[in-house]
Amino acid sequence: MRLTAILRIALHALRINKMRSALTMLGIVIGVAAVIIMIAIGNGASAKVEDQVRSLGSNIILILSGSALSGGAKGGSGSQPTIFEEDATALSKEASLIQAAAPTLRGSGQVIFGNANWSTTFYGTTPDYLEVREWNVIEGRAFEAFEVQGAAKVALIGQTVAKNLFGDTSPLDQIIRIRKTPLTVIGVLDRKGQSMMGQDQDDIVLMPISTARNRVLGATQARSKSVGSIMVKVRPNEDMAAAEAELRTLLRQRHRLQPEQDDDFFVRNLSEILEAQEAASKVMAMLLAAVASVSLLVGGIGIMNIMLVSVTERTREIGLRMAVGAKRQDILAQFLIEAVTLSLIGGLIGILLGIGGAFLVGALAEWPTRLSSMAIVLAIGFSATVGVFFGFYPAKKASQLLPIEALRYE
Amino acid sequence: MLIQTVNLTKAYSLGHQVVHALQGVSLNIAAGEFVAVMGPSGSGKSTFMNLLGCLDRPTAGDYRLGHEEVSQLSSDELAAVRNRKIGFVFQHFNLLARTSALDNVALPLLYSPLPPQEHAERARRCLAQVGLADRFNHHPTQLSGGQQQRVAIARALVNDPILVLADEPTGALDSQTSVDIMNLLQSLNRKGMTIVLVTHEHDVAAFASRIVTFRDGRVIEDSLNTPNDHGNMPPQIMKPFVLSMIFVRRPKGVGKKQGSQYLPFGSCLEAIL
Ligand SMILES: Nc1ncnc2c1ncn2[C@@H]1O[C@H](COP(=O)(O)OP(=O)(O)OP(=O)(O)O)[C@@H](O)[C@H]1O
Numbered sequence: 001m002r003l004t005a006i007l008r009i010a011l012h013a014l015r016i017n018k019m020r021s022a023l024t025m026l027g028i029v030i031g032v033a034a035v036i037i038m039i040a041i042g043n044g045a046s047a048k049v050e051d052q053v054r055s056l057g058s059n060i061i062l063i064l065s066g067s068a069l070s071g072g073a074k075g076g077s078g079s080q081p082t083i084f085e086e087d088a089t090a091l092s093k094e095a096s097l098i099q100a101a102a103p104t105l106r107g108s109g110q111v112i113f114g115n116a117n118w119s120t121t122f123y124g125t126t127p128d129y130l131e132v133r134e135w136n137v138i139e140g141r142a143f144e145a146f147e148v149q150g151a152a153k154v155a156l157i158g159q160t161v162a163k164n165l166f167g168d169t170s171p172l173d174q175i176i177r178i179r180k181t182p183l184t185v186i187g188v189l190d191r192k193g194q195s196m197m198g199q200d201q202d203d204i205v206l207m208p209i210s211t212a213r214n215r216v217l218g219a220t221q222a223r224s225k226s227v228g229s230i231m232v233k234v235r236p237n238e239d240m241a242a243a244e245a246e247l248r249t250l251l252r253q254r255h256r257l258q259p260e261q262d263d264d265f266f267v268r269n270l271s272e273i274l275e276a277q278e279a280a281s282k283v284m285a286m287l288l289a290a291v292a293s294v295s296l297l298v299g300g301i302g303i304m305n306i307m308l309v310s311v312t313e314r315t316r317e318i319g320l321r322m323a324v325g326a327k328r329q330d331i332l333a334q335f336l337i338e339a340v341t342l343s344l345i346g347g348l349i350g351i352l353l354g355i356g357g358a359f360l361v362g363a364l365a366e367w368p369t370r371l372s373s374m375a376i377v378l379a380i381g382f383s384a385t386v387g388v389f390f391g392f393y394p395a396k397k398a399s400q401l402l403p404i405e406a407l408r409y410e
Numbered sequence: 411m412l413i414q415t416v417n418l419t420k421a422y423s424l425g426h427q428v429v430h431a432l433q434g435v436s437l438n439i440a441a442g443e444f445v446a447v448m449g450p451s452g453s454g455k456s457t458f459m460n461l462l463g464c465l466d467r468p469t470a471g472d473y474r475l476g477h478e479e480v481s482q483l484s485s486d487e488l489a490a491v492r493n494r495k496i497g498f499v500f501q502h503f504n505l506l507a508r509t510s511a512l513d514n515v516a517l518p519l520l521y522s523p524l525p526p527q528e529h530a531e532r533a534r535r536c537l538a539q540v541g542l543a544d545r546f547n548h549h550p551t552q553l554s555g556g557q558q559q560r561v562a563i564a565r566a567l568v569n570d571p572i573l574v575l576a577d578e579p580t581g582a583l584d585s586q587t588s589v590d591i592m593n594l595l596q597s598l599n600r601k602g603m604t605i606v607l608v609t610h611e612h613d614v615a616a617f618a619s620r621i622v623t624f625r626d627g628r629v630i631e632d633s634l635n636t637p638n639d640h641g642n643m644p645p646q647i648m649k650p651f652v653l654s655m656i657f658v659r660r661p662k663g664v665g666k667k668q669g670s671q672y673l674p675f676g677s678c679l680e681a682i683l
């Protein structure tokens with residue numbers, strides 16, 4: 001018996017019971033669609049993380065003051081500052097694997113221009129910061145080393161700040177105020193977009209670190225040249241681990257730490273953090289896909305159930321087919337192909353729904369989604385397997401009927 | 411001989427009880443015969459037909475169909491024999507629902523080695539042969555009982571069988587339609603087809619050239635019959651039949667189904683006597 005003939009019989013049988021066939025497929029449809037959407041979300045998340053690694057620079061190491069993480073609040077009472085501007089200078093000068101190191105002091109507050117005000121985060125840093133973050137000034141200029149030395153009252157602003165304070169007019173040479181300190185805007189930063197934490201990276205004001213320390217943050221930190229963190233850029237194509245080791249050795253030397261003493265600073269490798277995050281989001285997506293595939297299993301059981309009903313219902317038909325010459329394997333093939341057709345059609349509809357659903361999720365929830373052809377191939381394979389697996393038992397049962405008993409079945 | 415059965419026996423075991431449905435039937439049927447199998451309910455007629463049709467295997471005994479000993483074939487070999495050599499006509503037609511007459515007739519071809527391009531043509535020819543050339547696309551529900559049985563007969567013929575088996579083919583039809591169907595079977599027989607049919611009705615059996623009577627799983631009578639056209643029985647044959655029906659069968663309580671079908675004969679009793 002030919003495959004096309006069996007296929008025709010299967011399609012005919014499915015068409016006769018349209019509603020039932022549709023409902024039976026539903027489990028597979030939902031399962032396949034859910035798996036595809038989940039995998040698309042998972043892939044989208046890791047693709048986004050990869051983008052961020054690229055935008056942040058994968059070769060960045062962050063050094064945090066020992067006080068930054070211990071004792072909770074930053075700069076809180078009793079916490080000793082442990083890293084200093086000189087550490088940053090030493091790192092960029094003495095460490096061979098390090099291209100640049102930018103010390104930063106962080107603060108937040110209202111930026112005021114005329115009647116407009118905007119709450120933002122500001123960083124006091126050095127010109128190295130822009131190099132480390134691979135960030136360009138698209139209007140005006142960056143501040144220079146002499147302005148850091150002289151605590152010049154200048155600032156660079158991010159796109160979000162520019163938009164909220166100045167709208168369409170040019171911010172250059174305008175005076176903004178942060179914590180009552182007037183600063184002249186000398187440049188506008190390029191757009192960076194969201195960070196991996198979902199923060200707006202363009203909501204930022206940069207100023208010379210001395211300006212931040214002495215003029216904006218006030219005298220409390222003026223005694224020493226302590227900083228909150230140092231952002232380090234490793235030279236291209238150098239090993240991150242080696243750079244981290246070099247930096248650690250250098251800092252321990254500078255801080256005169258004995259071998260038995262712990263580091264008094266923290267080192268964070270940004271790409272590691274991102275990778276951990278990517279792994280986490282992948283695990284999450286896999287988990288969801290696993291849950292979704294339970295629906296495939298349930299769909300498969302639904303197919304088996306309906307096929308069993310169908311075999312019972314069509315016992316006389318089976319008897320007739322046997323009477324007119326159908327062999328056991330013909331009957332087996334007929335019901336198996338019917339089950340596989342059912343699950344494959346369900347799978348195809350599921351794939352279409354999944355693709356549509358992934359686009360919808362991308363558009364409505366603004367989650368990044370990325371369809372994977374691998375997932376689609378897998379879904380087809382899986383639904384065919386479900387059909388064969390759950391269709392086999394009913395088909396076997398049908399093929400083992402005795403022609404005479406099947407014919408006589410009431 | 412087309413059909414040779416030797417001591418054909420069939421026993422069903424139901425738990426501890428054994429039902430001896432056939433107790434050694436030896437019967438020869440030549441090619442071209444038209445045999446009617448008769449006998450009371452439960453006498454083993456259907457059991458015998460199922461064995462002839464290779465739908466079931468005998469408990470003991472031999473069955474030769476054509477030149478082939480079929481009683482020991484595997485189930486797949488039996489399927490092939492049914493497909494190529496035997497055409498079945500059932501009491502309740504057994505057509506596939508929601509399937510056109512043409513596809514119903516072509517069904518046995520699906521399981522034959524015939525190339526698919528020829529299926530429709532063959533089915534069309536057989537439907538035309540039973541007088542349904544204008545009903546190719548009708549579904550069973552759109553056909554009368556007689557037409558449905560014609561479709562079933564066309565299906566039985568589609569693979570050019572050497573034998574047509576019909577277990578009570580008129581059992582679900584009214585008497586006029588029965589006559590039409592019997593005329594059709596008779597004309598097939600006259601073209602050379604060997605036909606074995608089971609019936610409870612003597613006016614149906616009257617179309618056959620030979621009548622075999624079963625009782626308790628044995629053949630108790632085997633006689634030639636002069637078939638008459640159009641089911642009009644001459645009174646001298648009719649009379650003993652009618653008498654036997656009235657005076658022998660009915661008091662034994664043969665069953666309501668047959669009872670109602672005897673009624674027309676009862677009503678013409680007066681005219682004959
Ligand atoms: N599958 C079966 N299992 C058990 N007993 C059976 C089976 N089929 C038939 N029999 C028994 O075998 C005997 C013969 O049955 P069969 O169907 O051949 O009778 P029949 O002559 O065709 O009767 P009817 O005229 O009512 O159709 C009956 O006693 C019946 O009960």
Ligand SMILES: [Mg+2]
Binds near residue numbers: 577
């Ligand atoms: Mg019977």
